[in-house]
Amino acid sequence: MLADKALDLFSAYLKTRNSSELTLAAYQSDIIQFMEFSAHELGIETESLEVNQIDKYIVRSYIGQMTERELKRKSIARKIAAMRSFFKFLCREEIVSQNPVQKIATPKVGKNLPRFLFQEHMEKLLEASNQDEKNGLRDQVIVELLYGSGLRVSELVNLNKPDVDLDGSLIRVFGKGKKERIVPLTEPAEEAIKRYLLQRDDQQEALILNYKDMRLSSRSVRRILDKLEKTAKLNQHVHPHMLRHTFATHLLEGGADLRSVQELLGHKKLSSTQIYTHLSREKLRSVYLKAHPRAK
Numbered sequence: 001m002l003a004d005k006a007l008d009l010f011s012a013y014l015k016t017r018n019s020s021e022l023t024l025a026a027y028q029s030d031i032i033q034f035m036e037f038s039a040h041e042l043g044i045e046t047e048s049l050e051v052n053q054i055d056k057y058i059v060r061s062y063i064g065q066m067t068e069r070e071l072k073r074k075s076i077a078r079k080i081a082a083m084r085s086f087f088k089f090l091c092r093e094e095i096v097s098q099n100p101v102q103k104i105a106t107p108k109v110g111k112n113l114p115r116f117l118f119q120e121h122m123e124k125l126l127e128a129s130n131q132d133e134k135n136g137l138r139d140q141v142i143v144e145l146l147y148g149s150g151l152r153v154s155e156l157v158n159l160n161k162p163d164v165d166l167d168g169s170l171i172r173v174f175g176k177g178k179k180e181r182i183v184p185l186t187e188p189a190e191e192a193i194k195r196y197l198l199q200r201d202d203q204q205e206a207l208i209l210n211y212k213d214m215r216l217s218s219r220s221v222r223r224i225l226d227k228l229e230k231t232a233k234l235n236q237h238v239h240p241h242m243l244r245h246t247f248a249t250h251l252l253e254g255g256a257d258l259r260s261v262q263e264l265l266g267h268k269k270l271s272s273t274q275i276y277t278h279l280s281r282e283k284l285r286s287v288y289l290k291a292h293p294r295a296k
Contacts, residue, residue, distance in 0.1 A: 001095050003035045003049040010089050018177040020154075030082035037062050051090055056100040059083065063104065073107040080106050114245040114275065117238070122147060122246055124232040126188075137196040138208060138216075139224050144189035145171075146240055150247035150265055151183070153218045153240035159207040161197070166190055175266040183264055248276045 007028065014024050038058050039046040066076050080101065087099040117125065126143055130136035145151050145159075155173045163172040169185045185193075193207075206215040221240055229238040244265070251261050262273040 001051055002047075003038075003051050003054075004047065006051045006090055006095060007031055007035070007086075009093070009095075010086050013089055018179075020176055026078070027082045027085070030079045031086050034062055034079070034083055037065065051087075052096050054100055056104070059100050059104055077106050080104060115242055116246040116249045117234075117242065119250065121232075121234055121236075122250075124234060125228055125238065128228040128232040131192070131195070134196075134199045135211065137192060137199060139228060140192045141189065141196050141208060142221060142224060143228065143243070144186060144192050146243035147247050148186035148189045149173075149183045150244050152244060153221050156240070157208065157216050157218055157221060160205045161207055162205075164193060164207060166194065173266070179266065181263070181266045245276070248273070252276050 010031070011024060011028060014027060019027075035049055036046050038054050039049040041058050041061060042049070042053060063076065063080070066079065084099070084101040084104070087096065087101050090096045091099050126140075126147070129139040129143065131140050142156065145156055146153070149171055151159075151171075151173060152175065155175055158174060159171070164185070165171070166185070169187075169190060171183050171185050173181050173183055175181060200209070202209065202213045204213060204215070208216045210216045210220055218240070225238050225240060225243075229236070248261050248265060251264070252258070258270065258273055258277065261276065262270055265273060267273050
């Protein structure tokens with residue numbers, strides 16, 4: 001089977017599994033790059049490449065080329081994972097008889113601890129918006145939801161008015177793979193949402209709008225946080241996911257159990273949540289080194 005056709009089938013399969021558009025685009029990009037390399041190695045046009053022409057030697061050459069180009073281990077590991085999933089699917093569908101990536105080792109990737117804001121810095125950010133203005137109230141809603149409910153930026157911008165239950169202090173969120181979860185709404189977030197909606201005179205279903213009264217984009221949220229960061233004089237870059245990291249870290253520091261935090265974040269695996277326990281330990285160590293006379 002032609003590689004292009006095989007990729008179309010694989011993409012259709014990913015869609016049935018409710019893979020996000022970002023995941024789908026990343027898989028397609030990684031596999032297309034690999035196909036182009038494979039065709040070049042075989043001395044043929046990419047359009048003529050058949051998946052059964054690809055063997056483990058081509059895979060190893062591709063990894064060697066990525067290493068020579070000094071790609072980061074994380075990027076190489078991601079590309080290998082995409083190729084492995086692609087050929088695993090082709091084997092299951094009996095399109096190819098062997099998976100040329102099956103025995104290829106994935107480079108070990110060290111875990112980077114996610115950055116978060118300390119309590120005093122978070123308070124400054126929460127106080128940075130001018131709530132006497134319509135856009136100021138909107139900006140306050142953004143910060144309150146990212147930090148107070150631990151939302152991803154994609155979840156935030158896709159919220160609709162009916163998703164917010166102000167009486168029950170809850171929000172319905174659609175996360176990765178369109179998986180639904182219910183998360184609590186803080187009292188300050190409720191107040192900010194009520195005031196923001198009272199100021200609006202549009203008929204839009206979206207909860208958060210831009211200055212043209214259209215649904216706000218993820219990019220706009222990043223720009224808004226950049227502005228608030230400067231107003232708060234934090235002297236550190238604040239991105240939307242950083243507030244989600246801060247949400248999880250502050251919960252654990254406050255005594256929340258790991259399983260509850262996992263559910264609130266919408267993580268499939270507990271291992272994805274466990275990284276925040278390392279963050280708490282790092283903070284404890286920092287406090288210890290600064291405060292204990294024997295640690296100096």
